[in-house]
Amino acid sequence: MPKGLIRATGALLTAVALYSLLGFLILPGIALRVANQQLANYATVPARIERIELNPFSLEVTAWGLKIGEPGKEQVGFERLYANLQIDSLWTRALHLADIQLDKPKTELLFDKSGQLNLAHLFKLPPSEPTPTAPDAKPFPLRIDSIKLAGGYVHFQDLRPSEPIEFLYDKLDFELKNLSTLPEDNADMTLVAAGPEGGQIDWTGNFSLVPITSEGTLKVTDGKMKAWWPYVRDALPLVLDDGVLNFSTDYKFSLAKETELNLTNTSASIAPFAIKAPDGRPLVRLERLDVSETTVDLAKQRVVVGKIRSNKLETWAAREADGQLDWQKLFASQPGKPAKAPEPATAPATADSPKPEPAAPSKPWQVLLKDVQLRNYQVHLADRQAKPAVALELGPLNVDVQNFDSLNRSPFTLKVDTGLGKQGKIQATGEVNLNPVSAKLKVNTQDIDLRVAQSYISPFIRLELRSGMLGSNLDVNLKSTAPLALQITGRAQVDQLHTLDTLKTRDFLKWQRLVLEGVNYQHGDSLSIDKVNLLQPYARFMINDDRTTNVDDLLIPQPADSGAKSAAKPAASKEKPLGIHIGQIAINDGSANFADFSLTPNFATAIQQLNGQIGTIDSRQAKPASVDIKGKVDRYAPVTIKGSVNPFDPMAALDIATSFKRVELTTLTPYSGKFAGFRIRKGRLNLDLHYVITKGQLKAENKVVVEQLQLGEKVDSADAVDLPIRLAIALLKDSDGKISIELPVTGDLNNPQFSVMPIVWQTLRNLVVRAATAPFKFIGGLVTGGGSEDLGNVSFAAGSSDLSKDAEGALNTLAKALKERPTLRLEIEGTAAASSDGPFLAAQRLEREYQYNYYKMLQRRGDKVPAQASLLEVPESEKAPLLEGIYRTRLKLQPPAEWKDLSRDDRTAKLKDGVIKFWSGSDVLLRQLGQDRASTIKDYLVDKGQLEDDRVYFIDANLGQAEKDGRVVTPMHLDAE
Numbered sequence: 023m024p025k026g027l028i029r030a031t032g033a034l035l036t037a038v039a040l041y042s043l044l045g046f047l048i049l050p051g052i053a054l055r056v057a058n059q060q061l062a063n064y065a066t067v068p069a070r071i072e073r074i075e076l077n078p079f080s081l082e083v084t085a086w087g088l089k090i091g092e093p094g095k096e097q098v099g100f101e102r103l104y105a106n107l108q109i110d111s112l113w114t115r116a117l118h119l120a121d122i123q124l125d126k127p128k129t130e131l132l133f134d135k136s137g138q139l140n141l142a143h144l145f146k147l148p149p150s151e152p153t154p155t156a157p158d159a160k161p162f163p164l165r166i167d168s169i170k171l172a173g174g175y176v177h178f179q180d181l182r183p184s185e186p187i188e189f190l191y192d193k194l195d196f197e198l199k200n201l202s203t204l205p206e207d208n209a210d211m212t213l214v215a216a217g218p219e220g221g222q223i224d225w226t227g228n229f230s231l232v233p234i235t236s237e238g239t240l241k242v243t244d245g246k247m248k249a250w251w252p253y254v255r256d257a258l259p260l261v262l263d264d265g266v267l268n269f270s271t272d273y274k275f276s277l278a279k280e281t282e283l284n285l286t287n288t289s290a291s292i293a294p295f296a297i298k299a300p301d302g303r304p305l306v307r308l309e310r311l312d313v314s315e316t317t318v319d320l321a322k323q324r325v326v327v328g329k330i331r332s333n334k335l336e337t338w339a340a341r342e343a344d345g346q347l348d349w350q351k352l353f354a355s356q357p358g359k360p361a362k363a364p365e366p367a368t369a370p371a372t373a374d375s376p377k378p379e380p381a382a383p384s385k386p387w388q389v390l391l392k393d394v395q396l397r398n399y400q401v402h403l404a405d406r407q408a409k410p411a412v413a414l415e416l417g418p419l420n421v422d423v424q425n426f427d428s429l430n431r432s433p434f435t436l437k438v439d440t441g442l443g444k445q446g447k448i449q450a451t452g453e454v455n456l457n458p459v460s461a462k463l464k465v466n467t468q469d470i471d472l473r474v475a476q477s478y479i480s481p482f483i484r485l486e487l488r489s490g491m492l493g494s495n496l497d498v499n500l501k502s503t504a505p506l507a508l509q510i511t512g513r514a515q516v517d518q519l520h521t522l523d524t525l526k527t528r529d530f531l532k533w534q535r536l537v538l539e540g541v542n543y544q545h546g547d548s549l550s551i552d553k554v555n556l557l558q559p560y561a562r563f564m565i566n567d568d569r570t571t572n573v574d575d576l577l578i579p580q581p582a583d584s585g586a587k588s589a590a591k592p593a594a595s596k597e598k599p600l601g602i603h604i605g606q607i608a609i610n611d612g613s614a615n616f617a618d619f620s621l622t623p624n625f626a627t628a629i630q631q632l633n634g635q636i637g638t639i640d641s642r643q644a645k646p647a648s649v650d651i652k653g654k655v656d657r658y659a660p661v662t663i664k665g666s667v668n669p670f671d672p673m674a675a676l677d678i679a680t681s682f683k684r685v686e687l688t689t690l691t692p693y694s695g696k697f698a699g700f701r702i703r704k705g706r707l708n709l710d711l712h713y714v715i716t717k718g719q720l721k722a723e724n725k726v727v728v729e730q731l732q733l734g735e736k737v738d739s740a741d742a743v744d745l746p747i748r749l750a751i752a753l754l755k756d757s758d759g760k761i762s763i764e765l766p767v768t769g770d771l772n773n774p775q776f777s778v779m780p781i782v783w784q785t786l787r788n789l790v791v792r793a794a795t796a797p798f799k800f801i802g803g804l805v806t807g808g809g810s811e812d813l814g815n816v817s818f819a820a821g822s823s824d825l826s827k828d829a830e831g832a833l834n835t836l837a838k839a840l841k842e843r844p845t846l847r848l849e850i851e852g853t854a855a856a857s858s859d860g861p862f863l864a865a866q867r868l869e870r871e872y873q874y875n876y877y878k879m880l881q882r883r884g885d886k887v888p889a890q891a892s893l894l895e896v897p898e899s900e901k902a903p904l905l906e907g908i909y910r911t912r913l914k915l916q917p918p919a920e921w922k923d924l925s926r927d928d929r930t931a932k933l934k935d936g937v938i939k940f941w942s943g944s945d946v947l948l949r950q951l952g953q954d955r956a957s958t959i960k961d962y963l964v965d966k967g968q969l970e971d972d973r974v975y976f977i978d979a980n981l982g983q984a985e986k987d988g989r990v991v992t993p994m995h996l997d998a999e
Contacts (some may be wrong), residue, residue: 026089030275031040045075049078049443050074051074052071054071057071057074058070065145065525066144066146066809067089069090069091070089071088071143072170073087080106080109081107081109082104083104083106084104086101086103087100087690088100088253089357096128096130097132097140097141098126098129098387100124100126100143101126101127101173102123102125103122103124104122104123105121105122105124106119106122111689116203116204117164118163118166119166121168121170122166122168124168124169124171125172126172126173126178127173128130131177131178131179132179132315132900133179133181135182140380153241160505162203164203165201165203168197168199168200169199169201170196170197171194171195171196173194173195174194174196174197174215175190175192176191180426180736183255183256184771185220185255189217189219189221191662192216193215193216193475193627194214195213196211196213196214197212197213197881201231202231205607207228208701210225210229210235212225213226219249219264220243220244220245221244221246221249222244224239224242224243225239226239227240227273232276232516233297235274235276235277235278236273236274237275238270238273240269240270240273241270241271242267243267243917244268245268245269246265246267247295248265256783259299259300260297260305261297263298263304264294265292265294265295266292266293266294266295267291268290270288270668271287272287273286274286280321282320283318283319283320284319284320285316285318286317286550287315287317288311288315288317289312289316289603291310291311292308292310292311293307293308293310293311295311296308299352304336304338305337306337307337308336309333310334310336311335312332313329313331314328315329319951320736323386323388324387324390325387325388325393325395326392327389327390327551329630330395331397332395332399334397334398336400337402338401339402340404340405341405341407342406342407343406345874355399356375364491366481367946368749372909385882386429388921389428389580390426391423391424392424392425393423393843394426395422395649396676398420399417399421400418408478409477409481411472411477412477412478414442415441415442417441418440419439419440419441420437420439421440422435422436422437423435426938428456428555430456430458433460434455435631436451436453436455436461437451439448441469441746442470443470443474444532445469446463446469446470447466447469448470449466450465450466450469451463451499459500460502462498463497464495464496465494465495465496465498465499467494467709467989468605469493470491470492471489472491472519473489481578482577482578482580483966484575484577485521485522485530485576486521488520488522489514489518489520490517490519490520491517491518492514493513493515494515495512495513496510496511496512496541498510505546506546508544509542509543509545510541511541512541513539513540513541513584513787514537514950515538516533520532520694523562523572523575523576524988528562529560529562530562530576530835531560531562532559532560533558535556535558536554536556537554538554539551540553547600548601548602549601550601550602550603550604551604553605553608555608556607556608556610558610558612559632562616562617563615563616563617563845570939580865596704600641601641603640603671604639604640606635607636609632609635611631612631612632613630615627615628616628619717628655628657628658629654629655629661630653630654630656632651632653633651633652633653633656634649635650635651636648636649636651637666646667646675647662647666647669648666649665649666649667650663650664651663651664655685658685658686659682659685659706659924660684661682662679662680662681663679663681664678665678669701672715674715675715675720677711677714680709680713681708682710683708684706684707685707699961700771704730705728708726711723711725712724718770720766720769720770721768723764725762725763725764726762727762728760730760733830741869762892788827797814798815798996801836801840801842801843801846813832813833813835813994814994814996815994816832816833817989818830819989819990820858820984821858821861821866821951822862824971825959833962834967836848836994837899837967837968838967840969840970841969845998845999846997846998848957848973848975848996849974849977849997850948850974850975850976850995851952851994852979852980852991852992853951853952853979853990854948854949854952854955854982855948855990856943856979857983858984858988859951859990860943860948861942862943863947864939864947865938865940867941867944867947868908868937871904871912871937872901873896874906875904876891876896876900876904880894903928903933905930906933909937913936917932945981948979948981949981952981952989956976956992957976961976
C-alpha cells in the first residue's frame with residue numbers, strides 16, 4: 023500500500039476518532055454544562071438537564087430529564103427530547119429535521135389569585151434590544167418531517183375565580199408531520215388529550231406556517247362543565263349541579279389575508295345539565311340539548327344552525343313579594359363584583375379642536391336557525407306578590423321554530439303547543455319578526471282555568487271564583503310595538519263561570535256559557551263583537567238590613583293614594599275613546615234572584631226563563647239598540663221588556679216598555695208590612711212601565727193594576743205611613759176588585775236635582791193620602807170625571823132635618839160612587855148646633871108644651887079632643903096663662919118679683935124668653951135633631967139611591983158648630999169592610 027494512501031487512511035481514521043470523541047463525549051458534556059449554567063443563571067427556581075447525547079454521524083441529539091422547579095414540585099420538564107438533523111440542510115438552505123420526539127413532557131399551568139402565571143416567573147431574562155422587522159422579511163427556513171409528543175402531562179390550576187379551577191390531562195399525545203416554514207407546505211396534525219375527569223380532546227387536520235392556515239376536525243368528548251364553570255359562576259350567580267358537553271366540528275382557519283375561520287358540520291350536545299341558585303333552589307334542569315348541522319363563518323359573521331333538538335327542560339321562575347322576578351334579583355346581586363371605574367374626565371371641545379368622528383357601527387352577526395324543536399319542557403311559575411301566592415304550571419311545552427334570522431331578512435315560523443294548569447291547553451302557530459317586532463299568529467286556547475285569577479281579584483272584591491274555563495280561537499296580528507299596532511280577531515268563550523259571595527256564601531254571578539263570536543279588537547281604536555251568546559246566566563242582588571247592597575259589601579275599600587292629593591290633576595286625554603260595537607246579545611234561559619233583608623219578614627223573589635235579545639250596540643253611532651226580553655217572576659208571572667236603548671248615551675235616546683203580569687202580591691208582603699203596616703193576604707199585580715228619554719227629557723208612564731187585593735193582619739213597622747190603608751184600598755178598588763193607577767213622570771234628567779223614583783213614590787203616596795184624607799172628593803171625582811165636589815157633608819137649615827135639592831143631588835152622586843166601590847161603608851154622624859138649632863128647637867118644644875098642657879086642660883073640662891095633642895091648635899089667648907105654668911114647671915123657678923109690675927105683654931115676653939133660653943141648650947133636643955138628620959140621609963140613600971141599607975151606619979150624634987149662614991153641616995165618613 024502506498025505510503026500516501028496509508029497516511030491518508032491514518033489521518034482519516036484519526037479524524038474520525040477525534041470527530042467521534044468530540045461528538046459522542048466532548049460536545050454533549052460541554053452542551054450539558056452550558057445548558058445547566060444558563061438554566062442556573064436565568065431560572066428563578068431549581069432547573070437542570072440530566073443528560074445530553076449526540077450522535078455525530080446520524081446527527082441525532084437527545085436530551086434527558088429536564089426538570090424546572092423544586093424537587094418533587096417540578097413545573098416544567100420532560101423525560102426525553104429527541105431530534106434528528108438531516109445533512110441535506112447544507113444544500114437545501116433550510117434546516118431539515120427528520121424527526122422530533124418528546125417523551126412524557128410535564129407542564130404545570132398555575133394562576134395565582136392576583137392573576138400571575140407561574141411559567142412567566144420561571145426565568146428572569148435580560149431585556150433585549152428591539153430590532154425593527156423588515157417589511158419583506160421572510161421566516162427562517164425550517165422543515166420537520168415528524169414531531170411526536172407522547173405521554174404528555176398538563177396540570178392546570180386557576181385561583182382567580184371564587185372557586186378554584188383545576189383539571190388534569192395525563193394522557194397527551196401529539197403528532198405533526200411535514201411541518202415547514204416554506205410557502206404552501208402543509209403539515210398533518212393529530213392531537214389526543216385525555217384525563218381522569220373525562221373531557222377527551224381529539225384534533226386532526228393539517229397545519230401551515232406560511233401562511234398560517236389550518237384545516238381539520240376538532241372533537242371534545244364527555245367534557246365536564248364543572249371544570250371551567252367557576253368562570254361562569256363569577257359572571258353569573260348560577261351554581262352548576264351537572265353538565266356534560268360533547269362537541270365536534272370541521273374547521274378551516276387562515277391568516278393569509280385576514281382572520282378567517284369556518285366551522286362546518288359542527289355539532290354539540292349537552293346532556294345532562296342542571297343549575298341552581300346560590301341558596302340551593304333549582305333553576306334549570308335539562309335532559310338533553312343537541313345542536314347539529316351548524317356552520318360558522320367568522321369573516322361573514324354568520325352562524326347557521328341546521329337543527330336544534332332539546333328534550334325535557336324544567337325551569338322555575340317567580341315574582342317575589344316586592345314585585346321583582348327572582349331571576350332579576352339573582353343577577354342584580356352578584357357578590358364580589360368590582361364596581362365600575364368612573365369614566366375619565368375629558369376636556370371640553372373648543373372651536374379649534376377637531377371634533378372626534380363617531381365610531382363606525384360594527385357589522386352585526388347573523389344567526390340563522392333552520393329547524394328548532396323543543397319537546398316536553400316544563401315551566402313552574404309562581405307569583406308570591408299575590409296573596410295567597412299563585413302557582414302556574416306550563417307544560418308539557420313544545421316549541422318549533424323554523425328559519426329564524428337574527429337580521430330579520432325574512433319572518434320565521436313559530437309553533438307553540440303547551441298545557442296550562444291541570445287541563446288547559448294553548449296552541450299558537452304563525453310567523454314572527456323581531457326587528458321591527460311583528461307577528462301573525464293563530465292562537466287557540468282550551469279549558470284555561472280562570473281560578474288562577476282568584477288572588478288578583480281578592481284584594482278588590484270579596485268574591486270566590488268557584489269555576490270558569492276560557493277557550494278561544496283567535497288570529498293575532500301584531501304590526502308593530504312602537505306604537506303598538508295590534509289586531510285580534512276570532513272567537514272566545516267562558517264556560518261554567520261560577521262566582522260566590524264569600525260573605526254570605528251565596529251564588530253571585532254565574533253562567534253555563536258565554537260565547538263571543540266575531541271578535542275584532544283593534545288596539546287603541548275599537549272592539550267589535552258580532553254576537554254575544556249567554557246560556558243560563560244568573561245574578562243575585564240583595565238589599566241588606568241597613569239598606570246597603572250585596573255589591574257594596576263585596577267591594578273592598580282601597581287605600582287612597584297619598585301622592586294623588588298633592589299631584590296636579592292630569593290633563594284630559596286627547597286620545598279617541600275606544601269604539602265598542604256589539605252586533606247582538608242573546609240571552610238564553612237566564613235567571614236572577616232579588617232579596618231585601620231590610621224588611622221584616624225578609625223579601626225575596628226570583629226571575630226565571632229569561633230569554634231574548636238586545637240589538638246592535640255601537641258607541642260611535644247614535645242609533646239605539648233594540649231590546650226584546652221575556653221571562654217569568656216566580657215561575658208563573660210573565661215579564662216582557664221591549665224597546666230600544668243606547669247604553670253608551672241613554673240620556674240621548676231611550677224607549678223601554680216593561681210589563682209584569684199576574685205577579686203574586688204575597689211576595690210583596692215585606693214591603694206592605696214595612697210601608698203600609700199590613701201583610702198581604704192575596705192579590706196579583708200587573709205593571710206596565712214605559713220610559714221615553716229624548717235629549718235628556720223624560721216622559722214616563724207607569725200603569726199599575728192590582729187585582730183582588732186583600733190585606734192581612736197588622737204588622738208593627740216604624741216606617742209605615744199613618745194613614746187608613748184599608749180605606750184607601752177600598753177607595754181605589756173598582757166593582758171588579760181592581761185597582762188601576764197611572765203615575766206619569768216628566769222632567770229634565772240633565773238637572774242633578776231630578777230623580778225619577780222619588781217622584782214616582784211621592785206621586786203614589788200623594789194618591790193614597792188624597793184618597794184617605796179626602797175620600798168623598800176622591801170617589802166623587804171617579805164618578806164625575808175628576809170633579810172636586812165634596813160629597814162627605816150634608817147641610818141642613820137651622821132646626822130642620824129636611825134635605826135641600828142640592829143635598830139630594832150630592833146624595834145621588836154619592837150613592838152612585840158607593841155602588842162602584844162595593845167594599846166601602848158609609849157612616850153618618852148626625853150633627854146639631856146649639857147656636858143655630860137651639861132657638862128653633864126651643865120654639866118647637868114650647869109649641870109642643872102648649873099643645874100638651876092645653877090638651878090636658880080640655881080633657882079635664884070634658885071637651886072633645888083629637889087622638890094626639892100634636893093635632894091641637896092652641897089659641898093665642900090661651901098661651902099666656904099656659905106659659906106661667908110652663909115656666910114654673912120646666913124651669914122649677916118662680917118668675918122674679920120685679921116682673922109683677924110689668925105689663926101683660928112684657929111679662930109674657932120675659933117668660934117666653936126664659937123658657938126659650940132654657941130649652942135652647944138642651945142636649946137631648948139637639949141630639950135628637952142630629953139623629954133625625956142622619957135618618958133623613960140614610961132614608962134617602964136607601965129609598966132614592968137604591969143603596970143597600972147594611973152599608974150605611976149611624977154613629978153617635980154630634981153637637982157641633984153652625985156655619986156663618988146658620989146652616990148646620992152633618993158630616994159623613996167612609997170605612998172599608
